[in-house]
Amino acid sequence: MSGFTSRPELRGDFGMVSSTHWLASAAGMSVLERGGNAFDAAVATGFTLQVVEPHMNGPGGEVPAVFQPAGGTPTVLCGQGPAPAAAVPDAFDGLHRIPGSGVLPATVPGAFDAWLLLLRDHGTLPLRDVLDHAIGHARRGVAMIGPVADKIAEIAKVFTRFWPSSAALYLSRGLPTAGSRHPNPALAACYQRIVEESERSARTREARIDAARAIWREGFVAEEILTSLDGPVPDSTGTPHHALLTGDDLATWSASYETPTSLDYAGHTVHKTGPWGQGPVFLQQLRLAESLGVAELDTLSPEFVHTVTEAAKLAFADREAWYGDPNFVDVPLAELTSRGYAEQRAALVDDTASAELRPGSPNGHTPFVPDPRIADAAVAGRTSEGVEIVPSGEQRGDTCHLDVVDAAGNMVSATPSGGWLHGSPVIGNLGFPLGTRGQMFWLDPRSPSVIAPGKRPRTTLSPTLVTRAGQGVLALGTPGGDQQDQWTFNFFLRVMHTGMNLQEAIDSPMFHGNSFPSSFYPREMAPAELVAESRFGERAVAELERRGHRVSVSDAWSLGRLAAVARDPGTGELCAGADPRAGQGYAAGR
Numbered sequence: 308m309s310g311f312t313s314r315p316e317l318r319g320d321f322g323m324v325s326s327t328h329w330l331a332s333a334a335g336m337s338v339l340e341r342g343g344n345a346f347d348a349a350v351a352t353g354f355t356l357q358v359v360e361p362h363m364n365g366p367g368g369e370v371p372a373v374f375q376p377a378g379g380t381p382t383v384l385c386g387q388g389p390a391p392a393a394a395v396p397d398a399f400d401g402l403h404r405i406p407g408s409g410v411l412p413a414t415v416p417g418a419f420d421a422w423l424l425l426l427r428d429h430g431t432l433p434l435r436d437v438l439d440h441a442i443g444h445a446r447r448g449v450a451m452i453g454p455v456a457d458k459i460a461e462i463a464k465v466f467t468r469f470w471p472s473s474a475a476l477y478l479s480r481g482l483p484t485a486g487s488r489h490p491n492p493a494l495a496a497c498y499q500r501i502v503e504e505s506e507r508s509a510r511t512r513e514a515r516i517d518a519a520r521a522i523w524r525e526g527f528v529a530e531e532i533l534t535s536l537d538g539p540v541p542d543s544t545g546t547p548h549h550a551l552l553t554g555d556d557l558a559t560w561s562a563s564y565e566t567p568t569s570l571d572y573a574g575h576t577v578h579k580t581g582p583w584g585q586g587p588v589f590l591q592q593l594r595l596a597e598s599l600g601v602a603e604l605d606t607l608s609p610e611f612v613h614t615v616t617e618a619a620k621l622a623f624a625d626r627e628a629w630y631g632d633p634n635f636v637d638v639p640l641a642e643l644t645s646r647g648y649a650e651q652r653a654a655l656v657d658d659t660a661s662a663e664l665r666p667g668s669p670n671g672h673t674p675f676v677p678d679p680r681i682a683d684a685a686v687a688g689r690t691s692e693g694v695e696i697v698p699s700g701e702q703r704g705d706t707c708h709l710d711v712v713d714a715a716g717n718m719v720s721a722t723p724s725g726g727w728l729h730g731s732p733v734i735g736n737l738g739f740p741l742g743t744r745g746q747m748f749w750l751d752p753r754s755p756s757v758i759a760p761g762k763r764p765r766t767t768l769s770p771t772l773v774t775r776a777g778q779g780v781l782a783l784g785t786p787g788g789d790q791q792d793q794w795t796f797n798f799f800l801r802v803m804h805t806g807m808n809l810q811e812a813i814d815s816p817m818f819h820g821n822s823f824p825s826s827f828y829p830r831e832m833a834p835a836e837l838v839a840e841s842r843f844g845e846r847a848v849a850e851l852e853r854r855g856h857r858v859s860v861s862d863a864w865s866l867g868r869l870a871a872v873a874r875d876p877g878t879g880e881l882c883a884g885a886d887p888r889a890g891q892g893y894a895a896g897r
Contacts, residue, residue, distance in 0.1 A: 313887040316810040323883035323896035324348055325870035326709040327363070327786060330449060331355040332885070334440035335711055336895040338432065345717035346374070346429040347437055349709060350422045353723050354441035354498075356707045357418075357739070358491060359449050361728045362458040363707045363786060366494070367741040368725025369417040371580050373567055373772040375779040376429055377716035381578040381772055383565040384721075385763075386421025387744070388414045389632075391551040392760045396750050398551055405746045405758065407828030408730050409542025410550035412745035414764060416532075418723055419523050421562035427516040429717075434516055435502050442498050445738070448490030452891050456483045462543065462729040469541040470732035473740070477728065493738030497528065520561070528737065529557045535734045543729070552741070567772070570594070570644055573602070573803050575780065578772045582630040582638040583763040585826070589771065589792045589799075591622040594649035599656060602804045606797070607816065607843070609850040615800075616820045616837055616856070617656040619793055621665060623823040628666035628674035631755030632763040638755065642669035660855035662834035664823060675754050677824050706768060706786035710872040712881055718779035718874065720770035724786070746828045767791055767826045771799070775876070783871040785886070789826055793819040794867040809871045809884030816842040817866035833857070840866055864888045872896075 317323060322345070324335035335352035343351075349372070357365050364370075370386040391414070399405055405412050426437060459466075459477050466474040476491065483489055504526070505519040522528060533554050539547035567578035570590040577593065579586030595618035596602065604611040629638055642648050652667055666674035706724035711717075725742035733740050747765055748758035756765040769791045773781035781802070785794050794817055801812040818839040824832045837856040839848065841863045848858050868889055873882040883894035 311814060312810040313814050314810060316808045317883040317894050317896045319881050319897040320714060320879050321881070321897045322348070322711070322713045323872040323881045323894060324352060324709070324711050325872050325883045325885045325894035326352050326356065327707045327868050327870060327892045328356060328359045329891060329893040330359045330444065331709065332893050332895045335709070337440065338437060339713060341436070343432045343437070344430065344715065345711040345713040345719050346425055347432045348713070349711045349719040349721060350426045350430060351437040351440055352709045352711065353418070353422050353721060354438055355444060356709065356723055358441050358444045358494065359452070360455070360707050362455050363705045363727070364418070364723040365726030365728070365739040366419050367416045367731070367739050368723065368727070369742060369744060369766070369768070370421050370721055370723040371584055371766070371768050371770060372421070372425065372719060372721035373578050373580065373770045374425070374429070374719040375717070375772060375774065381567050381569070381774060383567045383580050384421055384425055384562065385565055385580070386417040386562045387583065387763045387766055387768070388417035388560060389761045389763050390414055390745060390748065390758055391553060391556045393551040393553065394745065394758050394760055396752065396758060399750055403750065404828055404830060405748055405750065406542050406548070407746045408743055409546070409548050410536060410540045410552070410731055410741060411542070411548035412743040413550055413552045413731065413741040414744045415552065415556050415560045416726065416742060417562060418726070420520050423516050423520050424562045427513050433512050434505060434519055438498050438502060442495050445491040445495035445498070448488040451483050451485060451487050451489045453485035454889065456485045456487070458729055459483055465543045469543070469545050472735040473728065473733040475735065476733050476738065491738045493736055497737050500527065525558045529554060531734055531736050532557065532741070540732060568640060572597070574775065575803070576774045578774065579769065581633055582640060582765070583632040584766045584768055585626050585630065585792055586769045587630070587640060587644065588622045588626045589769065589796055590644050591625060591649070592618055592792070592796050594644055594646060595622060595653050596800065597646070598649045598653035601800065606801050606805055609847045612818050612837070612839065612843070612847070612851060613660070613854055613856070614656065615797065616818070617661060618653070619796070619820055620661055620822050621652050621655060621667070623789070624664050624666040627664070627677065627824055629669070629755060630765050632765070635759055635762050636755040639669040639672070658854060660835050660837070662822065664832070677749070677754070677830070678751065706788070708770070708784040708786055708868070708870050710782040710784065710870050712779070712782065712872045712874050714879065714881070716779060716874060716876070718772060718782050718872070720772050720782035720784050722768040722770045722784050722791070724768050747826050765826070769795070771795055778876040779874060780876065781871065781873045783869065785867050785869040787867065789823070790819045790866070794869060798869055798871070809873060809882055813869045813871065813884045813886050816840045818843070819866065838866065840864070868892050870894070
């Protein structure tokens with residue numbers, strides 16, 4: 308497979324931006340060309356993604372990032388807003404699971420504050436200059452990509468029946484079609500007003516950015532959010548709920564920096580978020596790969612697919628059993644990522660696919676295992692008025708990703724998500740909905756991810772930064788929920804061990820397993836299910852089925868939306884690749 312690419316790997320020495328939409332990558336590259344650094348470009352890219360991929364992310368969502376300033380140390384930016392102060396399990400009385408839509412699962416919106424914190428501390432440009440692309444696209448409108456039009460078509464009955472503010476924004480000209488130009492004047496006005504108010508209230512660049520953050524948390528944005536929550540709000544089934552989110556929740560939270568969770572592998576160091584995200588599961592898979600000799604396997608062979616899938620089942624079972632916000636729960640990360648523990652766990656992998664959820668017992672402790680009844684799939688239904696609806700469990704949110712590197716060696720990997728247009732009704736005067744990330748909490752008190760006031764949900768968002776000898780060499784990521792740390796893991800092994808360049812590794816056939824509880828409502832699990840692109844071939848599929856995998860053959864180019872950038876510290880050469888799947892991810896650079 309090495310040598311084949313759907314498009315060339317980009318190479319240069321000035322700057323590289325890769326993201327899940329070409330307009331966002333173009334915005335980031337424009338900022339680099341205008342003298343901004345990688346952090347300025349990342350912020351511009353992130354805000355543009357909110358406009359061009361509203362089914363994937365929005366201002367009401369969240370963003371984790373892992374970054375490294377040139378000459379600095381790898382750092383995690385936590386833009387994951389926590390649960391409201393009123394979010395105790397009893398607030399969900401009568402429910403077995405937190406709903407996947409509406410305002411009840413809303414956490415504190417985190418994306419806006421996180422992007423501005425990064426801009427203030429590591430960027431160089433004024434807020435106006437990094438928001439201009441997003442504002443312009445929202446004001447003029449952008450050509451709607453097919454997936455956005457498809458998502459609106461799926462949820463249109465919910466808009467017209469229960470969410471009139473969403474219908475006013477997205478259905479006022481009829482059902483959108485791919486290629487139709489669609490503006491978001493409310494969002495453009497919101498961001499323009501923030502820029503202008505912040506410039507009137509402060510004189511320096513940094514003070515204006517802090518003023519904008521305050522406007523978001525306590526000014527007109529917060530006021531509009533709270534007004535939209537004054538009274539019960541229906542979810543996508545028409546069931547009304549009162550939001551738990553309050554003005555105090557909005558005013559008292561801010562984004563923050565953390566030390567990454569890191570692990571050395573093959574002469575490199577991989578940096579991920581803490582266990583409030585699923586990032587450490589990537590590191591557990593690396594330890595298992597060492598124990599199982601995965602580096603010696605052909606990455607396109609059934610043996611590789613089988614071994615990596617079985618190892619992933621073990622790591623993701625541990626994710627469900629042990630991961631949670633470390634400010635609230637003692638997560639045994641040192642043991643989970645140790646070689647001794649990996650060797651013990653690797654002994655469970657044999658020639659046969661497992662259909663069991665098998666978390667380990669680090670330090671001899673008993674793991675959390677979800678009640679199997681909670682993993683039952685949702686059943687389609689109707690409202691009391693007979694309107695067919697798509698259950699919120701089937702309306703899965705997705706995600707965006709971006710990576711940026713500049714000539715100085717500044718590097719950013721970020722995975723913005725949440726605030727999906729199908730998750731919650733649009734706040735009419737702001738042009739965006741709230742997020743529904745609270746659905747990732749458990750209500751089972753045994754779980755390390757049980758909901759609690761001020762606690763971060765154990766998110767699936769998982770950017771990756773890789774260093775060598777202390778310098779950033781690779782930034783990567785993908786949308787995909789529970790699949791993120793499976794697709795990126797496959798990509799990473801191919802880059803590390805086969806000699807593939809970034810684009811070759813992205814273009815190679817992908818696969819993932821579903822043999823663990825989903826992170827999203829309704830928490831279903833598909834024991835022994837393995838999804839693989841058809842390009843693996845019938846012979847490989849037959850061999851995997853012989854080993855006991857329930858193989859679901861996916862379209863040839865359907866799994867993943869990866870983005871990646873790289874830098875050679877010795878030569879200063881920069882590289883980038885982007886996924887051709889879905890037809891919208893592109894890299895830009897020179």
